[in-house]
Amino acid sequence: MNTASRFVLIFLALFRVSALEASIEIVSVVNAVDGRPIAGALVTAEGRVEAADGQGRLTLPAPATWVAARAPGYLRTHVQDASPIARNETIRLTPFRPxxxxxxxxxxxxxxxxxxxxxxxxxxxxxxxxxxxxxxxxxxxxxxxxxxxxxxxxxxxxxxxxxxxxxxxxxxxxxxxxxxxxxxxxxxxxxxxxxxxxxxxxxxxxxxxxxxxxxxxxxxxxxxxxxxxxxxxxxxxxxxxxxxxxxxxxxxxxxxxxxxxxxxxxxxxxxxxxxxxxxxxxxxxxxxxxxxxxxxxxxxxxxxxxxxxxxxxxxxxxxxxxxxxxxxxxxxxxxxxxxxxxxxxxxxxxxxxxxxxxxxxxxxxxxxxxxxxxxxxxxxxxxxxxxxxxxxxxxxxxxxxxxxxxxxxxxxxxxxxxxx
The missing domain is CATH 3.20.20.80 (Glycosidases)
Known part of the structure; x- marks a missing residue:
């Protein structure tokens, strides 16, 4: 493998690591009462909305200091911090019937x-x-x-x-x-x-x-x-x-x-x-x-x-x-x-x-x-x-x-x- 090829591989590897570190993995959006994951919950970060998967999990782009979530049957909520929200954040939604x-x-x-x-x-x-x-x-x-x-x-x-x-x-x-x-x-x-x-x-x-x-x-x-x-x-x-x-x-x-x-x-x-x-x-x-x-x-x-x-x-x-x-x-x-x-x-x-x-x-x-x-x-x-x-x-x-x-x-x- 020549020097140029090695450089490309190293660059791509570093890029993948940087991309991974620049994401926020929401481990799960869960029911605040019993901890069950909420499939399909909508999560908003920096104006972008994504739906959680069947296990209440999703990955969002970083950095984000404000992450919000909602789902039918629950109160909406948000997580806010002066620094970017940490990886493996869990958002808990409270059941509610208006x-x-x-x-x-x-x-x-x-x-x-x-x-x-x-x-x-x-x-x-x-x-x-x-x-x-x-x-x-x-x-x-x-x-x-x-x-x-x-x-x-x-x-x-x-x-x-x-x-x-x-x-x-x-x-x-x-x-x-x-x-x-x-x-x-x-x-x-x-x-x-x-x-x-x-x-x-x-x-x-x-x-x-x-x-x-x-x-x-x-x-x-x-x-x-x-x-x-x-x-x-x-x-x-x-x-x-x-x-x-x-x-x-x-x-x-x-x-x-x-x-x-x-x-x-x-x-x-x-x-x-x-x-x-x-x-x-x-x-x-x-x-x-x-x-x-x-x-x-x-x-x-x-x-x-x-x-x-x-x-x-x-x-x-x-x-x-x-x-x-x-x-x-x-x-x-x-x-x-x-x-x-x-x-x-x-x-x-x-x-x-x-x-x-x-x-x-x-x-x-x-x-x-x-x-x-x-x-x-x-x-x-x-x-x-x-x-x-x-x-x-x-x-x-x-x-x-x-x-x-x-x-x-x-x-x-x-x-x-x-x-x-």
Missing amino acids: KALYLSFYGIGDKALRESALKLIATTELNALVIDVKGDRGRIPYRSAVALAADSGAQKVITVRDMPTLIAQLHAGGVYLIARVVAFKDDPLARTHPEWAVRDRNGQIYVDREGLAWIDPFRGEVRDYVLDVAEEAARLGFDEIQFDYLRFPDAPGLVFAELPTQTNRVATISGFLSEARRRLAPYNVFVAADIFGYVLWNRDDTAIGQRLEDLVKYLDYVSPMLYPSNFQFGIPGYRNPVAVPGEIVRLSLRNAVKRTGLPPIRFRPWLQAFRDYAFDRRLFGADMIRAQIEAAEAFGSDGWMLWNPRNAYGEAGLRAKTQQ
Whole structure:
């Protein structure tokens, strides 16, 4: 072997050693309770995300002084050090099932409603809040740094003066925080930028049954704005970003920037989620989306762009709205859904798992905590709320969320803290 060949071999050997030493081997991402490895856990280091293997192991590039991890069914966490994280680091994730109440744009800013919700969290099994970051009317409750938020009129009313402080206080109290970001129902933005609005067949700005305008999901400017708001919520410290109204409006004859075929609708909604996952990845935040309950049953996109098998590719959690009152056409074998709230939840979730092959932990349903509006106007009291909760828990979902648009909640159907 000549001198040049020896030099090349020595160089390659040194390169391999340097490359090995310049990596961080995460021995395992494990369950903090029993030490079991968590297969498929997502680990973020220096803005790059990798999935752990079947034994919870992976290797990441160095140097890194901040390594974070998350997995469905657990709280997210991170390891931070002034010097690069050591080889053979073990990250422990704590099992957690969010049990949440929803607080609207006004509810989170109203002291009485907020404190009422926090009292229930202190005394019952509840442990989480879903908070409007961009609500049904397009409003953002705090002073946003996203320029278009102020330009569109989304900041005309501010209900939370200091969101970072409020988030810190809620986290200190052990509250898991979900940022609800309404995507394509945005009246102020549609009025400010009519060129981005959905139109009716007469060329007028389309308004829904609530008299609110929608923005066109096909428009890149629209999608970018929603993602800017979501990214800001992640920076603020929310544990999870949950997109709602992530769909096309359900009305015939509407006009969009592109032809609204099923293929185009599905590609647009799925593409939005793909981009959301990319942009939110550096923040180690969970990504979720609210979908129509019937999406778990329909094989098409329900004419709104939500096709179950396409959505789940990009989400940590799927949150179907399983309100019995929403199932106005019933489900197979059940024509009067409000009479069997538990069965609606159980069968719908079972159908979702059958179709997707996903574990139950990837689903967290919205449950009905408001009076029926579609059948007999019955009040959803303790028994009906409890039936839904027990169906979700028996299924194995990642917790559940109670919806009441008036933010009027009580202890009905909830276990006391001492009963858990």
